[in-house]
Amino acid sequence: MDILCRSLAACFDWGPATWPKSMLELVAVIANKVTLRVQDPGKLLPRGEAQWAETIRRVLNDSSTDFATGQKAALPELMAELHQGHVWVLEKTGKPFGEIKTMNPDGENTFIVGDHRGFDSQTQLTLDDHSIYRISIGKRSYLSSHCIAAIISKFERMVV
Numbered sequence: 001m002d003i004l005c006r007s008l009a010a011c012f013d014w015g016p017a018t019w020p021k022s023m024l025e026l027v028a029v030i031a032n033k034v035t036l037r038v039q040d041p042g043k044l045l046p047r048g049e050a051q052w053a054e055t056i057r058r059v060l061n062d063s064s065t066d067f068a069t070g071q072k073a074a075l076p077e078l079m080a081e082l083h084q085g086h087v088w089v090l091e092k093t094g095k096p097f098g099e100i101k102t103m104n105p106d107g108e109n110t111f112i113v114g115d116h117r118g119f120d121s122q123t124q125l126t127l128d129d130h131s132i133y134r135i136s137i138g139k140r141s142y143l144s145s146h147c148i149a150a151i152i153s154k155f156e157r158m159v160v
Contacts, residue, residue, distance in 0.1 A: 005049035006145035015149035041067040094134030105158045
């Protein structure tokens with residue numbers, strides 16, 4: 001829960017400097033049973049991890065908000081939906097971000113980020129089944145929230 005709350009704060013609060021928050025969406029698969037989808041909260045932006053945690057609890061208790069919804073869906077169902085744009089997996093052993101020539105800041109790009117343990121074997125199989133391309137933002141491991149902020153920052157620099 002803490003990791004997800006920090007990731008939400010990175011995506012919608014402290015991560016973007018110039019990138020329009022309306023173009024961001026964070027989708028989290030929780031326990032491979034529920035998919036949480038969060039879009040720009042606008043003026044309803046939860047401040048701090050405790051407020052994000054309360055938002056997540058409400059959604060998981062079947063009480064959607066104006067900017068967050070939940071549905072019973074696992075990673076395979078989500079992967080079928082995500083193939084509308086470019087889908088990337090962040091891994092420190094992937095190809096460096098700067099070398100990816102098909103990265104398009106004007107198109108739909110989806111980045112899959114694991115938690116501090118990485119991906120379990122079932123998730124790895126699902127990613128492999130969909131031939132998701134692995135990219136890296138560096139040779140070190142980073143918190144998922146920092147990965148999100150770094151990707152947003154890289155996209156901000158791409159459109160300057």
